[in-house]
Amino acid sequence: MRNNKLFHEIFRFCVTGFLAFIVDYLILILFKELFNFEVLLSTIIAYVISTIINYILTVKWVFNIKGINSKRKNFTLFLTFSLLGLLVTEIIMWYGCKILSINYLVVKIFAVGIVMIINYVTRKIFLK
Numbered sequence: 001m002r003n004n005k006l007f008h009e010i011f012r013f014c015v016t017g018f019l020a021f022i023v024d025y026l027i028l029i030l031f032k033e034l035f036n037f038e039v040l041l042s043t044i045i046a047y048v049i050s051t052i053i054n055y056i057l058t059v060k061w062v063f064n065i066k067g068i069n070s071k072r073k074n075f076t077l078f079l080t081f082s083l084l085g086l087l088v089t090e091i092i093m094w095y096g097c098k099i100l101s102i103n104y105l106v107v108k109i110f111a112v113g114i115v116m117i118i119n120y121v122t123r124k125i126f127l128k
Contacts, residue, residue, distance in 0.1 A: 016057040024050035085115040
């Protein structure tokens with residue numbers, strides 16, 4: 001029974017993450033290619049918007065958090081861990097794009113993979 005619940009939780013987390021990734025990726029492309037924003041600024045804008053979507057889905061669907069005190073506490077934790085994720089993303093994007101000269105879309109996929117692992121572990125431990 002517990003394994004089944006964990007499986008469903010991980011599945012919902014992955015679906016939520018995938019949706020947030022699509023939003024993140026498309027907004028990154030939009031700001032970089034259409035509006036000609038610098039890649040690191042485009043990354044921040046895309047990350048913030050996708051994080052808001054991710055938060056709503058995580059609270060409502062993945063971990064089903066209830067109670068006003070829990071929501072306040074969990075929002076603070078979610079925001080803290082999201083800022084950590086943004087920092088990791090920016091470092092990876094800077095290093096991959098500016099130092100290694102890898103295409104920003106390729107680097108973004110790598111960054112998302114690393115941050116997704118960090119997000120799951122931190123949210124699983126602290127968002128309950």
